[in-house]
Amino acid sequence: MKKRVIITLLAAAMTAGLLAGCGSKKEEKQNLAVTPIETPAAEETTEEVETPEEEAGAGVIPVEREIKDGKMQSYLTGEWKDEAVANRRPIAVMIPNNSPAMPQYGISKASIVYEAPVEGRITRLMAVFEDFDDLDRIGPIRSSRDYFVYVAMGYEAIYCNWGLARPYVEELINRDTVQNISAPVEGIYNPAPEAYDRVSRPGYATEFTGYLFIDGMKKAADRLGYTWEYDDAYVPPFTFAADGVKAETSYEDAETAVKIMPGGTEGNKGGYGAYNPYFEYHEDDGLYYRYQDGKKQVDEIDGSQFAVSNVVFQYCHGEVRDDHDYLAFGVHGEGDAIVFTGGKVIKGTWKRYDGDATPAKFYDENDQEIIFNQGKTWICNIWEEYGEYAVYE
Missing domain, CATH: 3.50.90.10 (YerB-like)
Structure with a gap:
């Protein structure tokens, strides 16, 4: 019999002064409608810091991408x-x-x-x-x-x-x-x-x-004069497994899950229950297929069902702002996270402290960057205060 797991959150509070500084710890939650404060620069240090590929050996795509036959890795x-x-x-x-x-x-x-x-x-x-x-x-x-x-x-x-x-x-x-x-x-x-x-x-x-x-x-x-080139300081959002490597091999002891429900089945306080979306993992191709309203969620172009290689639950502190029911969510700071990839459940945190121009990064319980399988990723913002409704089995 499949065991349903209720996802419980680690204790998290807000870092003062960060817009949507969701999930940062040990501070009173702040109004989210403010601009994030610039994070002070770190002091210089001679300590060597390992890059993701050094941590995982040859199992991830190198930070410095190379060109092969006119192609590069995204x-x-x-x-x-x-x-x-x-x-x-x-x-x-x-x-x-x-x-x-x-x-x-x-x-x-x-x-x-x-x-x-x-x-x-x-x-x-x-x-x-x-x-x-x-x-x-x-x-x-x-x-x-x-x-x-x-x-x-x-x-x-x-x-x-x-x-x-x-x-x-x-x-x-x-x-x-x-x-x-x-x-x-x-x-x-x-x-x-x-x-x-x-x-x-x-x-x-x-x-x-x-x-x-x-x-x-x-x-x-x-x-409008926009450039299409990434900035020299661009930070990629994910660390991906190398060609021919499955991310799940790095997480052999992790739980498994074949059905992921960001809003669960018991209500709609967290915003997902109106249409009850869920993802179903298919081991044969390693993809998570999206369902909503009791049926496949498809693209009008060709009727194909949405399917991704990775699903993320990113827990964020939320607030109701006004009589119009406009919401605010913290997307700076840090908070709990769960990454689903290759059928595995990898619990950890997300962190975003380096300003607006850098993305949230995802770390396991050992504070190492989580390795994602190559392919598309679906990130579910989970309203932290209603995180109990998010389940997987």
Whole structure:
């Protein structure tokens, strides 16, 4: 008989002064609608620090990527892609995830999907694409929340949205440090109308007919003067297993799980219960298949089911901000995390202390970077205060 495991959180509190400094420890939780304080520079030291590949031997992709036959390994998936794609900054696209919007178009082509609750206790997706040249459009497109913007900044992604929660996003999204391609709505100072249009979807509400068009998006990026090159200080979000190596071989003693339910089955206080999403692990191909509303979640392009190589539960402190039920989540600092890869359950933490331009990194219980299997990753933002609802079996 399968044993259901209720995921319990390690004690976590907030680090004072960090925007969404979720999960940092031993401080009173702070209002999340503030800008993170710059982390003081570390003192110089002569102590040698091991890189992930030194820790794991030859089992992970080297930090310094190499070119082979015009291809390089992606920062986002570890897979071999054309050099131009592997070196190109991604786009981060806001996509609705509620039933009246389904099916979504193009999302299965994303390298990373970040899922988080929004008002109304449903989730919204931010899909991060690096290989989008063969797509004509992506969508439907929805509005921004500030915690999504901060996550996108960590990937050095160009942020794409149609609408925004103005009280909490307007100042942020219009900063010089945020490169965005936004539909022309109130609160956006440099809109990109050439990137968006509506698509006929008989029977759908107007809010689910707006799409990002790739050709227009590229034109907008050029007009706005955005560069497509990663910064020299770019920090990759994951450490991937090397070619021919399975990440799970590094975690032979870890628990196993074949079904992952970020909202469980007992309620919707944490935002996932409205449509009861879950992932089912298939040992034959090592992928986690996504289900929602009791059926496969598919891409409108070809009807293919969403499937990823890694699923992450990233526990974040959350707050309800106002009468509109707008939420805030901590995405700086540190907190608990669980990584599911190759059927294994790897418990640990996430950490993000180096400012907006670096991503959260994931560490095991020995404080070593967790090794991910090559391929796509789905990150579920778990509302820490309702973390008991997240289960796996």
